[in-house]
Amino acid sequence: MAVSEKKTKEIYRVNGPVVKARGRGDFAMQSVVLVGEEGLIGEVIRIDGEEATIQVYETTGGLKPGEPVVTTEKPLSVMLGPGIIGNIFDGIQRPLKALEEKSGAFMERGLNISNLDTEKLWHFKPVAKAGDSVGVLSIVGEVRETGSIVNKIMIPESAFSEYSRKTRSKVQGVLEHRGVMGVLKSVAPEGEYTVMDTIAVVEFPDGTESAVRMMQEWPVRKARPVQKRLPVDEPLVTGQRIIDSLFPIARGGTAAVPGSFGTGKTMTQHQLAQWCDADIIIYIGCGERGNEMTEVLEDFPKLNDPRTGRSLMERTVLIANTSNMPVAAREASVYTGITLAEYYRDMGYDVAIMADSTSRWAEALREISGRLEEMPAEEGFPAYLASRLSEFYGRAGRTLSLNGKTGSVSVIGAVSPQGGDFSEPVTQNTKRFVRCFWGLDRSLAYARHYPAIHWLTSYSEYSEDLEKWYAEHLDKEFIERRDRTMLILEKENELMEIAKLVGTDVLPEDQKLALEIARVIRVGFLQQNAFHPVDTYVPLEKQSAMMGLILFLYDKAAELIKQGIPLSAVATTGFFEECIQMKYTVPNDDLSVIKEMKKRFDEELRKMMREYNAHRGVQV
Amino acid sequence: MIIEYTGIKSIVEPLIMVEGVEDVAYDELVEIRLADGTVRTGSVIDISKGKAVVQVFEGTNGMSLGTVSARFSGKPLMLSLSEEILGRVFDGAGRPADGLGAVYAEEKRDVNGLAINPISRRYPRNYIQTGVSAIDALMTLIRGQKLPLFSGNGLPHDKLTAQIVRQAGVMNPDDKFAIVFGAIGVKHEVAEFFKNSFADSGVLSRVVMFLNLSNDPAVERIFTPRCALTAAEYLAFEKGYNVLVVLTDMTAYCEALREISSMKGEIPSRKGYPGYLYSDLASIFERAGMIEGSKGSVTQIPILTMPNDDINHPIPDLTGYITEGQIVLDRTLSQKGIYPPINVLPSLSRLMKDGIGKGYTREDHQAVANQLFSAYSRVQEVRALATVIGEEELSAQDKKYMEFGRAFETRFLAQDYDENRSIEKTLDIGWELLSQLGAQELDRMDPELVKKYLRKG
Known part of the structure; x- marks a missing residue:
């Protein structure tokens, strides 16, 4: 050579x-x-x-x-085109299936493999015709990539770069705004093509031409440009009660899930990957366990997307760079993932990225920085840790792409703090760049309270941004119910401080009731069983109704207690336990059951009040 | 051509720096000849043009600059493999140590191994009954899992491991079953204890041992787990054995890694351990599992002693992030005379959820486990309260929990060294304990299960 x-x-x-x-x-x-x-x-x-x-x-x-x-x-680039969805790649977008075919179960090195299958034929359907004016990312055709996803074939920026260079003065503006730059000279007729075939030709005003393929390349470390960023004011619904109701994430938002080992980070990420209502999920297994990736690979094809009813794998891309795979590829894996996400966002899809775990990525930075003998900052991490994190999370957002489509990239990053200590550099720096923080708690996990998201350490800055959406699309009471639920949990925390010293028995009855209701909220509402067919995913309507019923019970019971009826008497109705069980007993699609429960609670508690008063009347 | 180099520039126990070398590769194995004719082995840990840093397994004592020569083999450390290794004893770098001579090699493998392609793995679902209630019910061991024991000095981790190996190992005698035992910097008595316990349970002929004892060279420890896992992978994926790998003590391994890192002058991370400790441990622990197209499996039970019983120390901390759960031993329980002293709350098996329940163990398994965890964690709160206000002052319900806590520790956790409990028995004990609390406390259960099983035990 x-x-x-x-x-x-x-x-x-x-x-x-x-x-x-x-x-x-x-x-x-x-x-x-x-x-x-x-x-x-x-x-x-x-x-x-x-x-x-x-x-x-x-x-x-x-x-x-x-x-x-x-x-x-x-530069380090990914290949973008049909064939990404449903696939599993390593950190630098090499398809693991192809690696397996070349070297067997154990990965050898130095294998030269194309990132996308260049021989596979895809059914291309044009949506533009010769003579149409086109600009950067104009859509010329469609390919059904999987049952759930249609890949919209866009003219890449690179097709315009030659012409841009020649007319530099005008171009600056063109790349930043949607501008017409050329005319389609020809578009391939509907038929079977590989990603390498020319499917369109663009002609520029000076007579030069540029061929367009279904495949384009993009450097992973560079964010794909957009026309403008849009406000994030729609929720990404996950079906997980503590998230949707108390600490919601918006489409195009960012969230961090920190927790020490065994607190359920991966479990939470899997639940979100399964249930959140994004169009496409990109799951980055960054320096984590091989068996966890295998689990996703085995389970997802069997699970159905709740929205399309098709296999979940048809909307999922996996990037697996497990802990024993090379550390530098681990560093690249998050960039690979977010670039793939931006590509589908540009087509107008809502994409969600789960990065598990960003700490392993930060450690890869540290490891390489150490080998370079750079001066370390906090705990051996390089000084540029914060800027890298902000760059990564900064690529999330809801945007108007160059071709006028609205799409979003939401990023949910797991963080594995050393020793479970949230004050360590990765957690602290991540907190600065995300707006939603789901803090996992060891003591909750020890008690097998899952998801172990602690309501006192977590927060979401999206709650307010989303209020308008809730009022328009859900019900008017949702926000009030959510706020009251949070208040009760905070009150419980205060009361528990006292109870720890004196026991709960000596507290006044109304405080005992607050504690009891807080227990109902914790066990009946916040705890969610990922393995139970009804409980694993709960629509917003039921979440709101559940909170409503618990609060209704609280108000009615409080009235009774005000009248001097002891909590123990109210408890004999079994209503508290019934509230705890409603997550299993009330079907997700039939909320009339909750209405009936409410009616029954009301009647029985009124009856109790009457009897009690009558009884007292006799005594007086 | 193999050249012998004499240009040794400097010696820093256990590293030597050789100058003027050519064509030397990273990770390559080196033979070092001393003036008196003895030969030591080492490996290349850093190279730059014309220079190589070699770590010497047996240490550098007695070496001087002028009298030592180094021979580069051109290959990394390779292990000779065939089914003959069963029943044999090797030293920490894979050399025969039982006086029976070299192994007739069917195949030689680089001990560093290669990463398993995640797509080629088979997700582990087969449950292993260890006969230890706490483990079977609450942190079920799955074939192909890596489940470490987090222990402390002086706790009975060796005894518990021996019990697991004995009861899990010989349950199904038709199965092709093998044990690979890697001793890393452990005391002579510990190695002897395991050897005897394997002999007592009649499995010695199915054991491969790699022994690096506490008085053996520390650098050799880097290779001991790698040799053990290379042997295990060979037996599992070439020969179809279900292999149980016991590695003890991983803390000694990490300390050896730190020692070498600091000698190389690398920038330390937490507590002086190198920044790549996570990646390095992962390259060991990830060598467990099952792969498509092979009947065998590698299950790992690494043992590590937590320095100062601190679970947040970098070694247990990073291990917990890599392994699929952990079994945590507790000094307080041990002092109460409870064997095995497993602290169930921080213990966990991540693969358990898919390997238990209907068709594997029993339909109520997950529910019983959740409820026991939840109740026992409530016990901790009640105990904390009792130390403040006194047990007498507790509410009636809290008193029930105190009682439950005692019963849980003495009847459920505690069992004899040779007691092999079936999973049915274990779960029945669980129901018996839960029935003390009353049905209204069972808030983690589907009401159907409570109806079916409560008071049945």
Whole structure:
């Protein structure tokens, strides 16, 4: 292989995933290089004179000084086109299925694999015709990618880059705004094409042409441009009561789920991936367990999307870079994931990303930074940790894309704080860039209270932004019910401080009732059983009605207690237990059951009051 | 051609720096010849052009710059493998240590192994009955799982592991079953205890042992778990064995890693452990599981002693993030004379949810487990209250919980070293204890189950 001297350097030093190369070759920062005889994939992360520092995305055992390093002169990019949905990739978008076919169950390295299947035929249907004016990301056709998702074939920015260069002065504006730049000269007729085939040709005013394929490339570390950002004022409904009712996330919003091991981060992420009402889910297993990815792979094809009734896998993309896979690819995996998300967002889809776990990604940064002998900031993490986190979460949002479609990317990142301590750098810095915080709590997890999201440490800044939506689409009482529920939980916390010292028996009856209602809320409402067919997903209407019934019981019982009837007497009705069980006994689609319960509670409690008063009347 | 290099530049126990080398690769195995003719082994841990840093397994004592020569083998540490390894004893770097000579190798494998492609894995669902109530009911062990024991010095983790191995291992004699035992920096008596317990249960011929004792060189410890897992993967995925891997003590492993990292002058992270401790531990613990197209499995029970019984120490902390749960031993319970002293609240099995219930154990299993956890965690609150206001002052309901707590520890947790409880028996004891609390307290259960099972036990 004769490679020009301008493109090569020689390995000088190998230290874990970091390789230093020296030589004449002119390497650009963040360009992809092929390292050693086997051609391992790496990325240039530092240049110092003739020496380039490279992070390698595969294991480096066996590399020798003197072996060549060749630049591809391209930044680390993903291939975008039909074939992404339903697939499972590693951190740099190599399809794991294809890797398995090449090297078996154990992953070897130096395998040269295309990110998308370039031979598969897709059924292309044009939606634009010759003569149409087009701009960046104009949609020319459609491909049914899976049963649930139609891939809208967009003209990539790169098709315009040649013309842009020539007419630089005008172009600045064009890339930022939706502007017509060319005319479609031809569009392929409906039929079967591979992602590499030309499906359209764009002609520019100066007579030059550009061919358009279904496949386009995009550098992962660069956010895809949009026309403008839109306000986030619609909820991403997850069917998880504590999230939807107390700490909601908006479409295009950001949330962090921190928790020490065993508190249910992954479980929460799986539930969201299954139930949240986004169009597309991108699940990034970043430095986590292999078996967890396998579980998703085995379960999702069998589960049905609650909205389309089709297999969940038809709207899911998995990125699996497990803890024992190369650390540099782990670092890249979150960028790969968010770039795929932006691509579908540009088509007008609502995309949700689950990143499990961003701490492993931060640790990958730390590990590489340590190998580079950079000056560490807090706890060994590099000083640029915060800016990287903000860059990542900053790519979330609800947007109007260059072709005028409205889409969103919501990001839900798990955080694994060291020792479960939320004051550590990754949790603290993440908190600055997300607007929704679901703090998982060890003591709740120990008591098997799932989801172990603690209501006192969690918050959501979206609650207010969404109020208008709730009023228009749900019911008027929802916001009031939610606020009262939170108040009761806070009151419980205060009362428990006292109860810890003196026991609950000596508290006055009305406080005992508050504690009892708080228990009903905790056990009956906040706890949710992911394995129960009815309880695993609960629509907003039922969530609101459940809160309504609990609060109704609270008010009625409070009246009784005011009259001097002891809590123990009220408890004999069994209504508290009935409220706790309603998550199982009330079907999700028939809320009349709750109405009946309310009526019955009302009648019986009135009766109790009458009897009690009559009894007291006799005594007087 | 293999060249012998004499250009040793510096020695920092246990590392030597060799200069003027060519064609040397990262991770390569090195033979070091001393003046008196003895040979030691090492591996390349850092290279730059013309220079190699070699860590010497047996340590550098007695070496001097002029008299030592190094030979680079061109290969990483390889383990000779065939079914003959069953019943054999090796040292911590995979060399025969039982005087029976070399293994006739069907195959040689790099001990570092390769990552399993997540797509090729089979999700573990087969439950292993250990006969220990606390584990079977509340943190069920699944074939292909990695479930560590978090212990402390002086707690009976060895005894418990031996009991698990004995009761889980020989349950199904038709099964192709093997045990790989990796001792990492443990005391001689510990290794001896395991050897005897394997012999007592008659499984010695199915055990492969890799022994690095506390007086063996620390650097060798880096390779001990890797050798053990390479042997385990071979037996499982080539020969179809269900392999149970016991690694003890992972704390000693991490300390060896720290020692080498600090000698290399790397930037330390938490408590002086290197920043890559997580990735490094993952490269060991992730070598468990099952793969498509193979009948075998690798199940890992690593043991680690938590320094100062602190579960937030980096070693247990990072381990817990990688493994699929943990079994936590507790000093207070042990002092109360309860064996096995498993603190069930922080203990967990992540794979349990898919391997229990109808068709695996019994339909009520998950519900019983949830309710026991919830009740026992309530017990902790009540006990805290009792220390303030006195047990006498507790409400009637809280007193019930106090009673439940005592019964749970003495009847459910506690069992004899040779008592092998079936899962039915375990769950029945669970129902018996729960019935003391009364049906209205069973808020984690589907009412149907309560109707069916309560007071049945």
